[in-house]
Amino acid sequence: MSYYTNFYEQTCYTYMGPGSVKQVGISAKEKGITKMMIVTDPFLAKQENVVGKVKKSLEDNGIEYVVFDKINVDPLDTIVYEGEEFAKAEKVNGLVGVGGGSSMDAAKSIDILMTNPRPLSQYYYSWDYKPGPPVFEVPTTTGTGSENTYYSVISDTTLNVKKVPLKKPDLAICDPELTYGLPAGLTAATGMDAFAHAAETMTGMIQCALTDALCGFGITLLMNNLPTAVEQPDNKEARDNLMIASNLIGRGFGVMGCHLGHAIGQCIGARYHTTHGISCAWPLPATMEYSAISEPEKVKMVADYMGLKYPENISNERIGKLVSEAISDFMHVVHIKPMSEYGIDRDGLIGIADIVMEDNCWPVIPRELTKPELEELLGKVYDSYQG
Ligand SMILES: [Fe+2]
Incomplete structure (x- = not known):
């Protein structure tokens, strides 16, 4: 039962659909926000059809705004502190993260610091803080x-690892029009x-x-729409469906x-x-x-949502292989290049075993692996996806 409670706490009110970005200003006004800080990256800040639309929505509703455009991939805690200082100096009373995960996550952490003391590290995996201004x-x-989600993944510059303050957004606005024309590589x-x-x-x-249903249907939408969006970046139907898929x-x-x-x-x-x-x-x-050995029924469910066919009495090993090969094929369809093209060699990949076993996703792996077993699996990861 606690998981279902957690499930509802996880989500926030969401506007979904083409043109919904107009809701940023409308909702800000409804919540009494008078000055908003747009948290984004330097590239998107210049895009008329992205940040420009958010600005227009705020202007149309008489809301002042400033732009903090220093967010990069894997945002540093130091950038979060800079954002906090800027937001306080500008006396904003609302935040809106505009971008991929990095900008949205940074907005959440800046929001925590608006009403709570530094350092950010005391809010890792914690809800023990005063609520801040609304964050969209x-x-x-x-x-x-x-x-x-309530995760805000931040790079801790002292510990040199990624950490996760917790903060639930107040509003999500998922406008697929902001993704029309996204480059093929980024889409894939x-x-x-x-x-x-x-x-x-x-x-x-x-x-x-509940989460099986959300994730499973999300996989079906990805199977049916990701290749189209990669080949035709302006295909509206594919883009609209991908926005729904990633949200679900x-x-x-x-x-x-x-x-x-x-973890890997x-x-x-x-x-x-x-x-x-x-x-x-x-x-x-x-x-x-790997999962099919201990969780064959769950892997069959992934196969079902992928639209794969298999005999009723299929072995655990075989269903694992079937899904594995189908995902590899799908990766080729959307033009994911192999590791060798990024300068990664087989021995180097096997050499990351120690840090994989320290990763924050490692404790929840469904079946224990020894270090030699993990090294063997890493070798398989390398060998199984070639150009
Ligand atoms: Fe991820």
């Missing part, structure tokens, strides 16, 4: 689902991140019918969390500075094979 989230990619990477969130959540230690999956994985694939993927990203979505796509096929 406007996703511009379709991968993280961060607009509906963020889409595969969403796929990994869904498949790992469905095969994790805990099963929850975010609501699901935000509750139950990822396991082995993200996050460490590949940390070691080789490859983008998060691609780093987490590479280990996903092997993660399904």
